[in-house]
Amino acid sequence: MAKRTEISTLGEFGLIDHLTEGLTAVNASTLRGVGDDCAVLNYPASDVLVTSDMLMEGIHFDLVYTPLRHLGYKAAMVNLSDVYAMNGTPRQLIVNLALSRRFSVEDMDELYDGIRMACERHHVDIVGGDTTSSLTGLAISITCIGEARREDIVYRNGARDTDLICVSGNLGAAYMGLQLMEREKAVFESMKPNAGEPAQPDFSGREYLLERLLKPEARRDIVEALRAAGIRPTAMMDISDGLSSELMHICKQSGTGCRVYEERIPLDYQTAVTAEEFNMNVTTCALNGGDDYELLFTVPLTDHERVSQLEDVKVIGHITKPELGCALVARDGQEFELKAQGWNPLAE
């Protein structure tokens, strides 16, 4: 039995002191971190990027199959990903937590360890936050602050007719990881109470899908590779809700249409195998699955050669005039209008 220390033994300030113990700033822009009414930062020579995301238990994560350490890592990573998606560099993180009594100090240590691990990997300072209680469940709200030179910032609205549409990595894997986890959870829950210890689920060969779901990596490497290659994307965003939904954001804000070729959408082998096993269309999973945190970006047609040489980047289509709409070109040449069926937490 793991040790359990009630959070009430520390209180709010005790818990904050405990969780933030030993934090030292690594960025020159961090003047003052945790411990006052505000954090104090300094950005004299670049623009300041700010993004914030909220993760709610039962909506965004299921603690039945999400280790708290992974959850912390992911909660930080999705915010870092937003800063990279502006072509910026993340520098500071603010962590707000609300937790019910079922969580112990050890639980929070796990969660915070994951957050700290993500921050260390990306040289980001934790500079503040609020820790409070909730009636039920765990709520995490993270704010990330970063920087970029003004001329480097890439918005969603800069795509132009004939630009190439590119994605990093592969798509749909996190969604298939989620299907695997949900299936195992259902098996587990349907077991009779006296059936003894459940068999350990066998995920062998599927580890990649679970890792994509539980431990996504913000694509700093892609942003750096683009910079090194002298490619400045015309538009960029990260894929959190699904390729289809994000493409439509870029096209709507840029006032363009697009053509994406089904055969060019990058898929991992395990994603395809598992989709088949679940009787799902793998293209639909890749288009609408979400939670991949890959980068979607457009580059001028003149960058075709340079972008084609980048590792782990694939050209999947091109931007068109707005009157052509947004469409997927299937393997047989048929065109289907793209729809934003991405994950929508506020839909029925």
Add this chain to the structure above:
Amino acid sequence: MAKRTEISTLGEFGLIDHLTEGLTAVNASTLRGVGDDCAVLNYPASDVLVTSDMLMEGIHFDLVYTPLRHLGYKAAMVNLSDVYAMNGTPRQLIVNLALSRRFSVEDMDELYDGIRMACERHHVDIVGGDTTSSLTGLAISITCIGEARREDIVYRNGARDTDLICVSGNLGAAYMGLQLMEREKAVFESMKPNAGEPAQPDFSGREYLLERLLKPEARRDIVEALRAAGIRPTAMMDISDGLSSELMHICKQSGTGCRVYEERIPLDYQTAVTAEEFNMNVTTCALNGGDDYELLFTVPLTDHERVSQLEDVKVIGHITKPELGCALVARDGQEFELKAQGWNPLAE
């Protein structure tokens, strides 16, 4: 019956578009607001202040007696207050909301109206946020970004022996407002189901206490008055958890002790009357009540005359050497050690 539009009819992006419609930035530091992966800000000549707070239904607010418009206003205000407490100027706000299905679009309009009203009053731009769902209840996480010239920033750790301790406004009123509301709620809940419409609670003469609870005002006026008078506090923070708790933060971080005089703690007449009615010690309410959002600050002894002339500011004691500890001097001259009995959301 008020109109009720289900949030699912708009979806996440529809709701965000609806809530942020017509927002226009008033600050030069706001380069890009809502609508991309990050907001883009610019602070070339000052330091950047960032603070974030989380408010959870059932913990920080009770919607039985808190109108959503007031809740929005307060949620914004408590963050602005943190920026003023650094002697800074708030500029941008990021609003994260998680809501259960019991909330309608009209409810969110009310909440957002309150947030927008607070922002308009303080010339703050809403530049982003996340809107998502929760299994139960409403969660609000707000981040405020502000600025200050480096030489103007006031931390908690600058108090020195012999400094004067000052507070703005009066204390304990929000806490007595809370007692009134809780009493009415208990009366309401104990009524028999068939007793008909409950009598409208009579709060006449107590409006000030309710306003202090439901619609606190961040004390920009005090920060401006100090600046106009040429007074630079040595330490400052806002009183959210209670005078006693905040004083101990300043003394701990400054490495000092303090003496606060009971007879000097500013109280409103209604606070005193209501405390008596509830058989509560009014000094205890003022020391530990919290939620007042007044400013607590220290100034050098040489500023005594200047600070005494400020409207709505009262000198309540002085900073001492650390070995003297933190104490309240009662009306009869007896000393009591201060304890941080302030509101602690993580205590049992």
